[in-house]
Amino acid sequence: MAGSSFENAEIATLTAECERLRATLRTSEEQQRILFDSNPLPVWVYDTESLAFLAVNESAIRHYGYSRAEFLGMTIRDIRPARDVPVLEAHLSGIAQTHAATEAWTHLKKDGAEITVDIFSHGIVYTGRAARLVVAVDITTRAAAEEKLRNSEERFQLVSRATSDAVWDWDFQTNLLWWGDGFCALFGYPRTDISPEVSWWAERIHPDDRDRVYNSLHRAIEEPATIFWSEEYRYLRKDGAYAIVQDRGHVIRDAAGKGIRMVGGMTDITEHKKLLNQYLRAQRMESIGTLAGGIAHDLNNVLAPILMSVDLLRIHMPDEGTHKLINTVEQSARRGADLVRQVLTFARGIDGSHRVAIQVEHLIKDVARIATETFPRSIRTEIQAEKDLWVVTGDATQLHQVILNLVVNARDAMPEGGTLTLTAENITIDAQYVATSRAAKPGFYLCIGIADTGCGIPQDEIDRIFEPFFTTKEVGKGTGLGLSTAHAIIESHRGFIAVYSEPGQGSTFKVYVPADPNLRAPASAAPAVADLPRGHGETILVIDDETSILTITRQTLEAFGYQVIVAHDGAEAVAVYAQHRDTIAAVLTDMVMPIMDGPATISALMRVNPHVLIIAASGLNSNGRVAKAAGAGVKHFLPKPYTAETLLITLRDVLRP
Ligand SMILES: Nc1ncnc2c1ncn2[C@@H]1O[C@H](COP(=O)(O)OP(=O)(O)OP(=O)(O)O)[C@@H](O)[C@H]1O
Ligand SMILES: [Mg+2]
Numbered sequence: 001m002a003g004s005s006f007e008n009a010e011i012a013t014l015t016a017e018c019e020r021l022r023a024t025l026r027t028s029e030e031q032q033r034i035l036f037d038s039n040p041l042p043v044w045v046y047d048t049e050s051l052a053f054l055a056v057n058e059s060a061i062r063h064y065g066y067s068r069a070e071f072l073g074m075t076i077r078d079i080r081p082a083r084d085v086p087v088l089e090a091h092l093s094g095i096a097q098t099h100a101a102t103e104a105w106t107h108l109k110k111d112g113a114e115i116t117v118d119i120f121s122h123g124i125v126y127t128g129r130a131a132r133l134v135v136a137v138d139i140t141t142r143a144a145a146e147e148k149l150r151n152s153e154e155r156f157q158l159v160s161r162a163t164s165d166a167v168w169d170w171d172f173q174t175n176l177l178w179w180g181d182g183f184c185a186l187f188g189y190p191r192t193d194i195s196p197e198v199s200w201w202a203e204r205i206h207p208d209d210r211d212r213v214y215n216s217l218h219r220a221i222e223e224p225a226t227i228f229w230s231e232e233y234r235y236l237r238k239d240g241a242y243a244i245v246q247d248r249g250h251v252i253r254d255a256a257g258k259g260i261r262m263v264g265g266m267t268d269i270t271e272h273k274k275l276l277n278q279y280l281r282a283q284r285m286e287s288i289g290t291l292a293g294g295i296a297h298d299l300n301n302v303l304a305p306i307l308m309s310v311d312l313l314r315i316h317m318p319d320e321g322t323h324k325l326i327n328t329v330e331q332s333a334r335r336g337a338d339l340v341r342q343v344l345t346f347a348r349g350i351d352g353s354h355r356v357a358i359q360v361e362h363l364i365k366d367v368a369r370i371a372t373e374t375f376p377r378s379i380r381t382e383i384q385a386e387k388d389l390w391v392v393t394g395d396a397t398q399l400h401q402v403i404l405n406l407v408v409n410a411r412d413a414m415p416e417g418g419t420l421t422l423t424a425e426n427i428t429i430d431a432q433y434v435a436t437s438r439a440a441k442p443g444f445y446l447c448i449g450i451a452d453t454g455c456g457i458p459q460d461e462i463d464r465i466f467e468p469f470f471t472t473k474e475v476g477k478g479t480g481l482g483l484s485t486a487h488a489i490i491e492s493h494r495g496f497i498a499v500y501s502e503p504g505q506g507s508t509f510k511v512y513v514p515a516d517p518n519l520r521a522p523a524s525a526a527p528a529v530a531d532l533p534r535g536h537g538e539t540i541l542v543i544d545d546e547t548s549i550l551t552i553t554r555q556t557l558e559a560f561g562y563q564v565i566v567a568h569d570g571a572e573a574v575a576v577y578a579q580h581r582d583t584i585a586a587v588l589t590d591m592v593m594p595i596m597d598g599p600a601t602i603s604a605l606m607r608v609n610p611h612v613l614i615i616a617a618s619g620l621n622s623n624g625r626v627a628k629a630a631g632a633g634v635k636h637f638l639p640k641p642y643t644a645e646t647l648l649i650t651l652r653d654v655l656r657p
Pocket of ligand 2: 405408409478481482483
C-alpha cells in the first residue's frame with residue numbers, strides 16, 4: 001500500500017492546497033463582502049434583464065428603509081416615483097455596457113419621501129447573470145441649497161427688473177460691473193452698448209461731478225467701518241442729456257473687513273429736482289411779493305407828501321426857473337408812484353375785478369396789429385388761431401396786458417429781426433400732464449402762445465425770469481416786472497404760464513387760461529381793446545412839452561389809424577398849424593407848458609382858424625387854465641392822466657359829433 005500512501009500524501013497536499021485556496025477565496029469574498037456591506041454609500045446589484053435587486057448593502061437598507069428581504073423582492077422600478085418610470089426605461093435601453101453616471105435622479109424611500117441622488121453604475125456578471133453594480137449618492141440637501149440659490153438669484157433678477165432703478169453689482173476681484181435692465185430703461189442705452197468695465201460707467205458721469213463721486217466711492221470702500229455709500233450726480237443719457245441721479249451702494253466685506261463686492265442702485269431724480277426747484281421758486285416769489293408789498297406801501301406814504309407839496313410850491317414860487325425844478329421833482333415822484341403801484345398790484349395779487357366772457361382771438365389780433373404797426377419791419381408777425389376757440393372768462397384789459405408784455409419781450413429778444421408767432425388753441429389738460437407740472441390743474445384751457453426766433457433764455461436764467469425785478473436789460477430799458485406781472489395776472493385767472501426756450505433759437509411762452517367749452521361769448525361782450533374806435537387817416541396835431549407823452553400818444557394814435565404831427569411847445573404848434581391847417585383835423589394840447597402855456601396857445605390857434613377843433617388835456621391842478629380855455633371857446637376836455645381808450649373815444653366824439 002506504498003502507492004496508496006504516496007497517493008495519500010499527494011491527496012493530503014492537494015487537500016491542504018485546496019483548503020488554502022478555499023481560505024484565500026473565503027478571505028477575498030469576505031473582503032468583497034466587507035467592502036460591499038460596510039460601504040457608507042448605498043450600493044446594490046440588479047439584474048439587467050428583470051431589473052430585480054440581486055444584492056443590497058447595509059447602507060442601502062438604512063437609507064431607503066426597506067429590509068434586505070423586501071429589497072430582494074423588488075425591482076429598481078419600485079424605488080422610482082411612477083412618473084419617472086418611462087424615463088428610467090428609456091434611459092436603461094441606451095445605457096453603456098460598462099461605466100455610467102447619471103445626475104439628480106429622484107428616488108423613493110419606503111416612507112414615500114423623495115430624495116435626489118447621483119447614480120454611478122458599472123456592468124458586471126453576478127452569479128452567472130448580466131447585472132449592474134450601483135452606487136447612489138444622496139444629494140438632496142445640496143440640491144435644495146442649489147434650488148434656494150437659484151430662487152434667490154431669480155428673485156434678485158425679478159426685483160432688479162421690477163424696480164425702475166438701475167441696479168448694479170460690482171465684483172472687486174474681477175473689477176467688473178453687472179447692470180440690471182433698469183439701467184437700459186433709465187438712460188436709454190441698449191444692452192449691447194453696455195460694457196461691464198467700471199471705466200465705462202465712470203466716463204458717463206458729468207465731468208464736474210466725476211472726481212467727487214470717485215473720491216467718496218473709494219473712501220467708502222477703503223474705510224472698513226463703512227457699509228453704505230450714497231451720492232447725487234449728473235449722469236449722461238444715451239440721448240446726450242444729463243439725468244440727475246441718486247446712487248446708493250452697499251459694500252460687502254470679508255472677515256478681515258476688506259471690501260469684496262458692492263451692490264447698489266441708481267435712481268433718476270431729475271423730475272423730482274425740477275419740481276422741487278419749481279416749488280422753491282414759487283415760495284421765493286411769494287416772499288418777495290410780501291416784502292415788495294410792504295416796501296411799496298411805505299414808499300407810497302413817502303411819495304404822497306412830496307406830490308402834495310409840489311402843488312403848493314408852484315403857487316408859492318411863481319418864477320419859471322423854480323417851476324422847472326418843481327416839474328422835475330413832480331415827474332420823478334410820479335414815476336416813483338407808478339412803480340410803487342405796479343409793485344403793489346403784483347404783491348397784492350391781481351383780483352381781476354372786471355370779469356367778462358372774452359374771445360381771445362380778438363385780443364391776439366389786436367396785439368398782432370400793434371406789433372405789426374409799431375415794431376421794426378425786420379420782425380414778421382404771424383397769427384395761427386384754431387377755429388372755434390373756447391371762450392374764457394376774465395379781465396380783457398389784464399389779459400391784453402399779459403400778451404402785450406410777452407410780445408414786447410419777444411421784440412426785445414429779436415434785435416436783428418425774426419418771426420413773432422401768436423397762436424391760440426383749445427387744450428384739455430389731463431392728469432398725466434399735471435403730474436409733471438406743478439402749476440397745472442386738469443381741465444379745459446385756452447392756450448395762447450407767443451413764440452419768437454430771438455436770443456433765447458439760458459438754462460440757468462429760466463427759473464428766475466418770473467421773479468420781480470429780474471432783468472437782463474440795461475438800466476432804463478427794463479424794470480423786470482413784465483413777466484412777474486403777467487404771472488400774477490394769469491394766476492389770478494387760475495391759469496399758468498409755461499416757457500420753452502433754446503438759447504440762440506428762440507423762446508415760446510404758453511399762457512393757459514381756464515376756458516369753458518360750453519360758454520358762448522355774447523356779441524356785446526367783445527373785449528374793449530378790440531372795440532376801440534379807430535381813425536380814418538385824419539391828421540392830429542399833438543402839443544406837449546413832455547417828449548415821453550408825445551411819443552406814447554403818437555404811438556397810440558398811429559396804431560389806431562391816425563396820422564400825427566407833434567409840437568413841443570405852443571410857439572412850435574402855432575407855426576406847424578399855420579403851415580398844415582388844411583390837413584390837420586384836430587389839435588390835442590396840454591394846458592401846462594413852459595414858454596407859451598395852453599390858453600395862450602389856444603387863442604393863437606383860434607386866430608389862425610376860428611373853427612379849429614381843440615381838445616384840452618388838463619391835470620387836476622390846472623383848473624384855472626381850464627376855465628380860461630373854456631372862456632376861449634374850447635369845448636372838449638380830456639382829464640389827465642387819460643387812457644388810450646378815453647383818448648380814442650374823445651377823438652371820435654370830436655371828429656364825428
Ligand atoms: N422772449 C424772450 N426771449 C429772451 N429772453 C426773454 C424773453 N422774455 C423774457 N426774457 C428774459 O426775462 C427777463 C425778464 O423779463 P420781464 O418781462 O419780466 O422784464 P424785462 O422785459 O426785462 O423788463 P420789463 O419790466 O420792462 O418787462 C428779461 O430781461 C429777459 O432776460
Ligand atoms: Mg418785459
